Amino acid sequence: MAGARARTVYVCSACGAESPKWAGRCPECGAWNTLGETTVQAAAPPRGGARAGYAGAAGRGGPVRLSEVHGGEAERLATGIDELDRVLGGGLVPGSVVLLGGDPGVGKSTLLLQATAAVADRVGTHYVTGEESPEQVALRAARLGLAGAPLALLAETAVERIVAEAERARPAVMVVDSVQTLWTEALQSAPGSVAQVRESAAHLTRFAKASGTTVLLVGHVTKEGTLAGPRVLEHMVDTVLYFEGEPGGRLRMVRAVKNRYGAVNELGVFAMTDRGLRAVGNPSAIFLSRHGDAVPGSVVMAALEGTRPLLVEVQALVDRSPLANPRRLAQGLDGARLAMLLAVLHRHGGVALLDQDVYVNVVGGVRVAETAADLPVVLAALSSFRGRPLPRELVVFGEVGLAGEVRPVPGGEQRLREAARQGFRHAIVPRGNAPKGGIEGLALHVVTRLQEALEAAAALA
Ligand code: TYD
Numbered sequence: 001m002a003g004a005r006a007r008t009v010y011v012c013s014a015c016g017a018e019s020p021k022w023a024g025r026c027p028e029c030g031a032w033n034t035l036g037e038t039t040v041q042a043a044a045p046p047r048g049g050a051r052a053g054y055a056g057a058a059g060r061g062g063p064v065r066l067s068e069v070h071g072g073e074a075e076r077l078a079t080g081i082d083e084l085d086r087v088l089g090g091g092l093v094p095g096s097v098v099l100l101g102g103d104p105g106v107g108k109s110t111l112l113l114q115a116t117a118a119v120a121d122r123v124g125t126h127y128v129t130g131e132e133s134p135e136q137v138a139l140r141a142a143r144l145g146l147a148g149a150p151l152a153l154l155a156e157t158a159v160e161r162i163v164a165e166a167e168r169a170r171p172a173v174m175v176v177d178s179v180q181t182l183w184t185e186a187l188q189s190a191p192g193s194v195a196q197v198r199e200s201a202a203h204l205t206r207f208a209k210a211s212g213t214t215v216l217l218v219g220h221v222t223k224e225g226t227l228a229g230p231r232v233l234e235h236m237v238d239t240v241l242y243f244e245g246e247p248g249g250r251l252r253m254v255r256a257v258k259n260r261y262g263a264v265n266e267l268g269v270f271a272m273t274d275r276g277l278r279a280v281g282n283p284s285a286i287f288l289s290r291h292g293d294a295v296p297g298s299v300v301m302a303a304l305e306g307t308r309p310l311l312v313e314v315q316a317l318v319d320r321s322p323l324a325n326p327r328r329l330a331q332g333l334d335g336a337r338l339a340m341l342l343a344v345l346h347r348h349g350g351v352a353l354l355d356q357d358v359y360v361n362v363v364g365g366v367r368v369a370e371t372a373a374d375l376p377v378v379l380a381a382l383s384s385f386r387g388r389p390l391p392r393e394l395v396v397f398g399e400v401g402l403a404g405e406v407r408p409v410p411g412g413e414q415r416l417r418e419a420a421r422q423g424f425r426h427a428i429v430p431r432g433n434a435p436k437g438g439i440e441g442l443a444l445h446v447v448t449r450l451q452e453a454l455e456a457a458a459a460l461a
């Protein structure tokens with residue numbers, strides 16, 4: 001531990017706040033029984049060998065002129081798995097730390113084994129397994145047809161020994177599966193505790209920055225949907241990817257929620273097969289369910305995930321509620337926004353759903369975070385309420401404001417072109433999103449107010 005002075009602090013596992021004293025309740029977020037012991041090192045200067053692109057850490061003496069710092073794009077190592085490279089922002093950045101989070105069984109180990117095997121014949125790689133034995137990893141590799149890949153397997157959970165091995169062999173890429181199994185000699189607390197996870201990850205991060213090795217950490221997601229030792233790890237690493245999928249389904253999505261080296265909200269799509277994960281190169285239409293006939297409550301939305309248009313089906317079920325406080329449930333969408341949209345529909349559309357339960361869902365386990373889902377949600381809810389289906393070849397997107405206005409969203413033309421390419425014939429879109437020349441094959445119903453959108457939908461239904 002490079003002789004740095006250590007002091008003991010207590011870290012909240014819910015919010016990541018530090019306090020000098022232990023307490024039963026976190027003084028920052030108010031959660032109970034979340035403080036755990038950890039030590040922090042006084043900042044030590046990074047060891048030599050740091051390269052341009054990430055050499056900006058502390059400990060380099062006085063200030064330097066910005067123009068004299070070589071901030072050029074570090075050369076990336078493409079894994080060759082396109083769906084993963086895109087989410088990373090073009091490949092692995094030397095010296096960066098990537099955290100891959102996801103539910104147990106979603107395929108984290110499979111993805112990283114495939115990724116390391118794909119680069120192993122070009123650069124040195126370590127696959128550190130703390131959860132499974134080398135035999136289990138070898139069995140999986142054989143199943144994936146990767147038994148011959150020249151990667152070094154290390155069954156180890158002590159972070160000091162993992163780093164010692166890596167300092168000796170200097171791999172370009174190191175996977176640590178999983179961060180929850182790690183422990184460090186510097187602390188007394190049990191492996192898996194927040195303090196251990198945090199300090200172990202910090203140690204690996206210091207190693208990555210100093211050596212130029214790319215470190216990929218696997219992190220399990222807890223029942224509450226957060227990474228164990230959550231915020232603390234997200235602050236520490238350069239990139240946070242989440243691996244998610246529909247329970248029981250074959251489709252898997254990797255999404256960047258933080259990326260110091262690329263855009264967030266890029267989406268990588270895979271299918272889990274009996275021989276591992278296969279990239280789904282053109283996923284724009286795979287999330288559309290194919291009912292025979294048009295059904296009430298279903299609207300196809302043209303979403304934009306990162307740089308890619310994606311057509312997804314928004315479904316709503318509106319039904320008379322037996323409850324005094326009717327239910328509002330949003331799956332794959334923001335629940336608070338649903339409540340807001342229903343209020344706008346009441347005030348500006350004259351449709352009251354106060355005594356109705358409202359459920360909305362995005363088909364295929366996709367999560368849509370953009371406001372472009374507003375108009376599809378409103379039209380789906382109304383379609384279900386009235387029991388009147390919208391035509392199957394209709395696509396919708398647009399943001400709905402509190403004043404009942406329909407606002408444009410980014411990438412309108414791109415969304416519309418993809419919809420036309422997939423055979424859609426009608427689109428209800430915000431005025432600001434309608435391209436001047438129109439879109440061939442697509443009838444555009446341009447709206448600026450919610451009321452106009454409701455009328456356009458009623459005319460089509
Ligand atoms: P795994 O990568 O072990 O998940 P994680 O590391 O996120 O816990 O993947 C486990 C699941 O994937 C398991 O249910 C089996 C399935 N699987 C396949 O369907 N095909 C395959 O080729 C492999 C290796 C796993």
Ligand code: MG
Nearest residue numbers: 108109131177
């Ligand atoms: Mg695993």
